[in-house]
Amino acid sequence: MTRSRSAHLVRAEGAPCPTLVVDAGLLPDGDEGVLEGLARTRGALDTDTRRTVLKNAVVRPSGHPLFDLDYYFVQTLPGASERFDTHGSCGHSILAAVEAAARDGMIPPLEPGRRVRVNVLNNGDHVVCEVDETAPGRTRFTAHFLCTPARPVGDLLITGEPVTTVQVDGRQVPVSLVDMGNPYVFVGAGDLGVRDVRELFAAGDDLFVQLGRVRLAVCGRMGWDPSGAFPKIAALLPAPDGELAVRAVSVPSWHPTLALTGAICLGTAVGIEDTLPWQLARAAGHESGLVRLRTPGGSLRVRARLTGPADTPRLGWVSVADKYVSYGSTVAFPPDSFGTSVPSRPEDTSCLSLPL
Numbered sequence: 625m626t627r628s629r630s631a632h633l634v635r636a637e638g639a640p641c642p643t644l645v646v647d648a649g650l651l652p653d654g655d656e657g658v659l660e661g662l663a664r665t666r667g668a669l670d671t672d673t674r675r676t677v678l679k680n681a682v683v684r685p686s687g688h689p690l691f692d693l694d695y696y697f698v699q700t701l702p703g704a705s706e707r708f709d710t711h712g713s714c715g716h717s718i719l720a721a722v723e724a725a726a727r728d729g730m731i732p733p734l735e736p737g738r739r740v741r742v743n744v745l746n747n748g749d750h751v752v753c754e755v756d757e758t759a760p761g762r763t764r765f766t767a768h769f770l771c772t773p774a775r776p777v778g779d780l781l782i783t784g785e786p787v788t789t790v791q792v793d794g795r796q797v798p799v800s801l802v803d804m805g806n807p808y809v810f811v812g813a814g815d816l817g818v819r820d821v822r823e824l825f826a827a828g829d830d831l832f833v834q835l836g837r838v839r840l841a842v843c844g845r846m847g848w849d850p851s852g853a854f855p856k857i858a859a860l861l862p863a864p865d866g867e868l869a870v871r872a873v874s875v876p877s878w879h880p881t882l883a884l885t886g887a888i889c890l891g892t893a894v895g896i897e898d899t900l901p902w903q904l905a906r907a908a909g910h911e912s913g914l915v916r917l918r919t920p921g922g923s924l925r926v927r928a929r930l931t932g933p934a935d936t937p938r939l940g941w942v943s944v945a946d947k948y949v950s951y952g953s954t955v956a957f958p959p960d961s962f963g964t965s966v967p968s969r970p971e972d973t974s975c976l977s978l979p980l
Contacts, residue, residue, distance in 0.1 A: 630954050630955055630956045630957065631644055631645060631647070631665060631954075631955045631957070632644075632645045632680040632724035632727065632728075632951070632952070632953070632955065633645075633673075633677065633725075633952035633953050633954075634667075634721075634723050634949060634950070634951055634952055635726050635949070635950050635952055635953055636716035636719045636720050636884070636904055636947060636948070636949045636950075637715070637947070637948040637949070637950065638716065638874075638880065638919075638921060638947070639679070639714075639716035639717075639720075639881075639883075640678075640745045640765065640874045640877075640879055640880055641676055641678055641679060642677050642679070642720070643677070643679040643714070643716070643717040643720035643721065644665075644666070644669075644679070644680045644681070644953050644955070645680075645683060645717075645720060645721050645725070646662065646665055646680065646682050646683070646726035647682075647683065647684065647728060647730075648682045648683060648684035648694070648696070649684055649917055650665075651665075651682065651723070655710075656767070656772045658682060658696070658698075659698070659708050659710075660838070662680055662682065662698060662708070663706065665900035665902070666680070666700070666706065668957045669955065673955075674706075674750055675702075677700075678699065678701075678702065679697075679698075679699060679700070679716075679717045679720075679835055680697070680698040680699075680700060680708075680717075681695060681696070681697060681698075681714075681717045681718070681720060681721040681724075682696040682697075682698065683694075683695050683721045683724070683725050683730065684730065685725075685730045685731065686741075686743050688743060688909060688947070690741065690743075690750075691741045691742065691743040691750075692731050692740050692741045692742070693721065693725055693730065693731055693740060693741070693742045694720065694742075694743050694745055694858060694968075695718055695721050695742050695743065695744050695745065696710070696745045696746060696949055697710065697712065697713045697714050697717055697718075697744070697746050697855040698710055698712070698769055699712070699875060699942065701851075701852075701853065701875065702875065702876050703916050704942050705745060706730075707799050708943055709852045709853040710746055710852070711852060711853070711854050712746060712747065712763045712806040712807070712853060712854040712885070713744050713746050713747055713749055713805065713806060713885055714806075714883065714884070714885060715751070715769075715805060715883060715884025715885045715887075715888065715944070716883065716884045716947075718742055718744070718751055718753065718755060718767070719765050719767065719884070719947055720765075720949055721742070722734070722740045722742065722753045722949075723763055723949045723951055724951075725740075725933055726740075727850040727951070729961065731940045734755045734756060734758055734763055735755060735758060736755055736756060736757060737754075737755065737822075738754075738755045738757075739752050739753070739973075740752070740753045742830065744795070747806075748936050749769060749770075749805065750769075750770040750772055751767060751768065751770070752767075752768040752770065753765050753766075753767055753768075754766045754768065756859075756945075756946075759828035761950060761951045762949070762950050762951070763949045764946060764947070764948050764949075765947045765948075765949065766943055766944065766945045766946070766947070767884060767933045767943065767944050768941050768942075768943045769804070769805055769887075769888045769941060769942045769943070770940075770941045771938075771939050771940055772930055774800070774932070774938035774939060774940045775863065775938060775939050776936065776937075776939075777892075777895065777896045777930070777937050777938065777939055778804055778896075779941065780804050780892060780896065781800075781801065781802060781896065781899075782801035782802065782803050782807060782846070783801050783846075786800060786896060786897065786898035786899040786900075786902070787799070787899065787900060788800070788845075788896065789936060790841040791841060792834075792837050792838050792841045793837060795919050797811060797815055797816075797838055797841070797898070798812065798815060798900065799838065799842060800893060800899040800900040800901060801842065801846075801855070802889050802890075802892065802893040802896070802899065802901075802951070803889070803943065804888055804892040804893075804900050804939070805884075805885030805886075805889050805942075806854060806855070806883070806885040806886070806889060807854055807855035807856070807889075808855055808856050808857065808858060808886060808889045808893075809838065809839055809842050809855050809856070809857040809858070809895060810857075810858055810860055810890065810899070810900050810901050811835070811838055811857065811858075811859055811860070811900070812859070812860055812861070812862065812900055813831075813859040813860060813861045813869075813871070816831060816834050816835070816838075816859060818831065818859065818861065819832075820861070821861055821863050821869040821918070822870055824859060824861050824871050825869070825871060825920045826979055827871065831859065831871075832878065833874065834875075835857050835858075835859060835873055836873070838857060839855065839857045839873075842855065842857075843855075848967045853875050856872065856874075856883065856885075857872070857873050857875065858871065858872035858873070858882070858886060858890065859871045859872075860890075860900065860901060860904050861904065862904050862905070862907040862908035862909075863908055863918045864908070865909070865916075865937055866867055866905075866908050866909040866910045866916060867908060867910075867916045867918045867923070868890070868894065868901065868904060868905045868908055868910065868916070868917055868918065869916065869917075869918045869919075870882055870886075870890060870917055870918070870919055871919070871920065872886050872919075878920075879913070879919075880919075880920065881919040881920065881922060881923045882917060882919045882920035882924060884897075884944060884947065887917060887924050887926050887944050887967070888926070888942045888944060889925070890915075890917060891915045891926030891928045891942050892928050892939060892941055892942055892946070893916070894910070894915050894928070895912075895928045895930055895937070895939075913927065914926070914927045915927070915928070921952065924944060924946075925944070925946065926942065926943070926944050927940075927942070927943050928942045929941045929942070929943075945962065953963065
């Protein structure tokens with residue numbers, strides 16, 4: 625079967641923008657080749673789409689016997705000329721990629737009960753996308769992020785401690801640095817002068833700038849490039865009825881809800897004793913089990929599965945339920961936009977790989 629010279633725009637509800645999903649077989653080989661090919665692909669988009677769609681997923685059928693789909697996430701950084709960041713992942717884009725891959729015939733059609741196993745090449749994550757419900761143009765998933773083998777929760781603390789202080793504008797601000805799905809900086813909104821959940825969700829530029837300064841301080845302390853898309857940052861407050869309120873920053877503005885990887889990371893952090901998320905969740909009345917997260921765009925349910933002794937727990941997996949994906953459109957491109965000849969899709973993909 626000959627590959628079509630097209631890509632797909634797919635939106636996972638709660639994401640800040642749709643994801644452009646591209647067949648890896650249409651792009652040149654190697655890390656630089658993929659990014660150059662993706663740049664040409666994006667160059668064929670209309671100006672408005674190129675400006676607003678900042679998430680890209682490059683996918684192909686996996687040659688690994690444990691997986692169905694290889695996935696490579698590329699974040700577009702806004703600016704006068706587009707730049708790319710490949711250091712993290714995006715859970716919403718994983719779900720979008722599964723939807724597009726099924727439409728392209730890379731994986732079997734989606735139906736309730738089907739589980740699609742995704743190999744995230746950026747960071748080695750293993751994600752199982754379980755189909756709960758299908759409807760024309762729309763699919764409901766539960767996303768399971770697996771730790772294989774189970775990881776000691778202490779290893780998820782970037783600094784090795786549950787709370788780290790950074791100096792911001794001459795004062796010490798406590799943060800928790802956790803890496804699960806993506807690296808995140810969690811800060812108590814109360815430490816930034818926010819009094820309640822309503823104020824947190826209504827906050828504008830002042831809080832946004834404060835969070836940016838906290839993130840810069842963390843990058844400076846850790847020796848990270850502050851111009852990249854990672855780490856992400858989110859402000860937290862206890863909410864009524866055992867919920868934890870969260871307001872997160874995306875690229876390049878407030879996130880309308882919370883990134884799926886953010887939910888995974890925060891749900892994990894709530895289970896790690898003495899982190900800020902652990903402290904604030906307990907201040908809200910949460911004790912254990914399912915974590916309910918309240919965002920400006922709705923609520924999320926997250927469950928982290930911890931195993932082993934209480935004094936040395938390990939993370940087995942984290943699940944987020946009720947994630948909806950809506951198909952947008954097929955994007956056709958001029959014949960030379962991909963910059964490579966397009967062969968027929970091979971039956972055996974075991975020798976094909978994306979950049980690691």
